[in-house]
Amino acid sequence: MEIPVGVDVICGTEVCGRSKYLVINPVNDQVTHLVVAEKAFPHAQHLVPLDTVQSSTATSTRLRCSASELAGMDAFIPSDYLDPVDLEAITPYSESVLLWPYGIHGNPQELADAAHVPSGEVLIRRGSRVVASDGKIGKVDEFLINPLNDQISHIVLREGHLWGPKDVTIPVSQIKRIDDGVVHLKMNKDTVAGLPGTPIKRKWK
Structure with a gap:
């Protein structure tokens, strides 16, 4: 059709x-x-x-x-x-x-210790602030999707964060909660800085 x-x-x-x-x-x-x-x-x-x-x-x-x-x-x-x-x-x-999927629509809820974010259950928008356990670290720029189940696996921080222009990808299992559109992590800034890089395939690059 x-x-x-x-x-x-x-x-x-x-x-x-x-x-x-x-x-x-x-x-x-x-x-x-x-x-x-x-x-x-x-x-x-x-x-x-x-x-x-x-x-x-x-x-x-x-x-x-x-x-x-x-x-x-x-x-x-x-x-x-x-x-x-x-x-x-x-x-x-x-x-x-x-x-899509730069907008994920649904009812906001805490992730607690969830290992993944089921599609449609959490409200996370491009530009949402990301806060480590010891302070602000950036904003959400992209989402990485697992092609096997179409579920969000990582969030990608916007350029201009504390670690320069490199992509910083954070597993959603490290999200502690989401309050008023702000993503709170279980990790501190040093732990985030030490995360290994995740290859990102973009159609527009």
């Missing part, structure tokens, strides 16, 4: 909005969500899971939900996603595509 962007979106028997973007998982190149802007002002935008799409044509997309159910879906936050048009390298993605 081809899903067009920039066409009317139908809920039941009425036009309830307009499609704006497709969200793609760059790990497997699969579409995960459709971004729909409500028809009514102020045209709030929502993330619509792919399985909610019933059918589509070149001029419209029909959803398996009502307009009120669309209004209750997760809000679309552009800063959670990577726009491939802004990348220096040529990418296979068009300007109507945004890249």
Whole structure:
């Protein structure tokens, strides 16, 4: 099924909005969500899971939900996603595509001693502050995904942290808790600095 962007979106028997973007998982190149802007002002935008799409044509997309159910879906936050048009390298993605999984949606909760982060259960955003047991160390820049189970295995710190331009990858098993979008680690700064490097494969580099 081809899903067009920039066409009317139908809920039941009425036009309830307009499609704006497709969200793609760059790990497997699969579409995960459709971004729909409500028809009514102020045209709030929502993330619509792919399985909610019933059918589509070149001029419209029909959803398996009502307009009120669309209004209750997760809000679309552009800063959670990577726009491939802004990348220096040529990418296979068009300007109507945004890249997942830079936004991980769900209900915030403590990780405690969890060995991994199940997809959709923890709210971590690109730019979230990272704090070691003895102070701030940087911000989340990327997530590493295990291709065997599509679960987050590491967070990558943004350039400009305490250790210069190198990638600093931290296993999610070392996350103690997440409070108000701040990632607290079990490790101190020295332990983080001594972590071995993890090879990162990027399509845009």
